[in-house]
Amino acid sequence: MASRLSLSAESRSTFWRSLQTLTVTRIVIAFVLLLYLSIDVRRGRVDGTAYAETCIAYVLAALMFAVVAQRWRRRFLWQLSAQVLVDIVAISLLYLAAGGMRSGLALLYLFPLAGAAILAPLVLALFSAALATLFVLGESTWGIFMRADDPPLTQAGLTGAAFFAVVLVVNRLAARLIKQEELAARHGADLRIQQAIYRIVVDDVDDGILVLGRDGTVFGGNPAARRMLGLETQPGEDGNTFRLTDLAALEPVAQRFTDWVGRCMDAPAAATGGFVTVKRWHETDGPVCGRLDQPVHLKLRFARVDTPQGTAERSLVFLQDVSAIENQAQQLKLASMGRLTASIAHEVRNPLSAIGHATSLLAEDLHGPAETRLLRIVNDNVARVNRMVEDILKLSRKVQPNGTPVALDDFLPELRAEFTEMHGMAGDIVWVGDAGGRSVRFDGLHLREVLVNLLGNAIRYASGKPASIRVVPVLDATGRMELHVQDDGPGITPEVRAHLFEPFYTTSSKGTGLGLYLARELCLNNGAMLDYEYRTEDVRPGAGTGGTGEASGRFVITFGATI
Numbered sequence: 001m002a003s004r005l006s007l008s009a010e011s012r013s014t015f016w017r018s019l020q021t022l023t024v025t026r027i028v029i030a031f032v033l034l035l036y037l038s039i040d041v042r043r044g045r046v047d048g049t050a051y052a053e054t055c056i057a058y059v060l061a062a063l064m065f066a067v068v069a070q071r072w073r074r075r076f077l078w079q080l081s082a083q084v085l086v087d088i089v090a091i092s093l094l095y096l097a098a099g100g101m102r103s104g105l106a107l108l109y110l111f112p113l114a115g116a117a118i119l120a121p122l123v124l125a126l127f128s129a130a131l132a133t134l135f136v137l138g139e140s141t142w143g144i145f146m147r148a149d150d151p152p153l154t155q156a157g158l159t160g161a162a163f164f165a166v167v168l169v170v171n172r173l174a175a176r177l178i179k180q181e182e183l184a185a186r187h188g189a190d191l192r193i194q195q196a197i198y199r200i201v202v203d204d205v206d207d208g209i210l211v212l213g214r215d216g217t218v219f220g221g222n223p224a225a226r227r228m229l230g231l232e233t234q235p236g237e238d239g240n241t242f243r244l245t246d247l248a249a250l251e252p253v254a255q256r257f258t259d260w261v262g263r264c265m266d267a268p269a270a271a272t273g274g275f276v277t278v279k280r281w282h283e284t285d286g287p288v289c290g291r292l293d294q295p296v297h298l299k300l301r302f303a304r305v306d307t308p309q310g311t312a313e314r315s316l317v318f319l320q321d322v323s324a325i326e327n328q329a330q331q332l333k334l335a336s337m338g339r340l341t342a343s344i345a346h347e348v349r350n351p352l353s354a355i356g357h358a359t360s361l362l363a364e365d366l367h368g369p370a371e372t373r374l375l376r377i378v379n380d381n382v383a384r385v386n387r388m389v390e391d392i393l394k395l396s397r398k399v400q401p402n403g404t405p406v407a408l409d410d411f412l413p414e415l416r417a418e419f420t421e422m423h424g425m426a427g428d429i430v431w432v433g434d435a436g437g438r439s440v441r442f443d444g445l446h447l448r449e450v451l452v453n454l455l456g457n458a459i460r461y462a463s464g465k466p467a468s469i470r471v472v473p474v475l476d477a478t479g480r481m482e483l484h485v486q487d488d489g490p491g492i493t494p495e496v497r498a499h500l501f502e503p504f505y506t507t508s509s510k511g512t513g514l515g516l517y518l519a520r521e522l523c524l525n526n527g528a529m530l531d532y533e534y535r536t537e538d539v540r541p542g543a544g545t546g547g548t549g550e551a552s553g554r555f556v557i558t559f560g561a562t563i
Contacts, residue, residue, distance in 0.1 A: 133160030230292030248477030461489025
């Protein structure tokens, strides 16, 4: 209590508020005493003139103290001491006018003494109790000599002892409460500092962060998340909450979150949610407003928040834009390759042509099984290296598309017939869905090359049963045409998916690692997007429009323009 100057600003402000409360209480007591005067004067119990003058002066003093404490917040102990001293003097005068101990007004001393015990140091509070006690005892002692009646001296002594007891107890309790308040104030200051640091870290971090409820309601998000998703407003600000399903473009994120809640909520505290692609969208009305001009490929990671029991569940979704990472990795790999492209034709293709020609000449003279097998191995590897050279040369030729509309209902059956005949497959292995008479703006030769590449990959893993490879046109939630290429083989794992479109990355001993990269580049040149996504739609023949409930992988071409 003696070290008020070392208290925090919050605690000092509490002291001033308590002093203001004390002044308001003093005004109320002064008016109650005036009411008491109007009753007892009629009954002849008190000296009306002295009592009235004291009450009026006390009311004026109380009003003055209230104004000073409100306007001039300086010299706290001086103001408190002056108020307590005036209280003791005023109550003492009223005590004398009302007839001393028998009036019962000695209880009024508890008001200033309790205030001093709460707000003043212990020494000052005990000094105030000593003044009140000395006056009560002095008045009773004076009555022994000046009045004929027997004054209640014992009662006066007990009242003084009660004054000291109240001051001691209230002061110790107040000191403990003040320490607790100071501790809470310091912890609150530390918490505010931590919150400020948290806001800086969360706002500046490159990864997006969304706070979700169990039903997918978005309660908050950092600037990176809003930038990745194209949101214009801060989720959760001014009650601005929405569900992921309210925006069609965020449906892939909602599906992955729902799948995680259903399967992994009770398992690990955090889990990888896989990769999704958020398509272009623009919304000016409705619960969500914003704009995303370019598709963004995101890696999701979910984490459960350990909320107290009985409170609402919260989860975090960490969004990482892997498009920039993938592009950077590709550029690093292609930087060195670009310097070799010019010399590849002479340094590699010419020797390859010579090797291939020599192998053909040897094949005319050597007909034994062993020689035939060795020559076939040479031919296969020459063809593989030559295909890699062709792919590398294509990378250096950024051929501009002609943008001719392609009618999918005519294009896809022709491609299926050509592809199955080329690979000697049954016609029902590749199943093509109905495009509903829609056309897309895409270079026909480029689209053919992309689909041949994807179908060639599907042959390696498909079972060969009817409709084991499916090419299905689908309208997405935003009205854009998609082309799904899927097989019934095992899906691609998220670990492999992270490197799927990197040049020279392959899991096959017969692949060059450039096919999928070239396919994506051709799609980008035509204003489309190629990605590998995990969807729940069932695109098997006769399966209807509902989902299977199981997320399965497939290559998805999202066209930029549907006609």
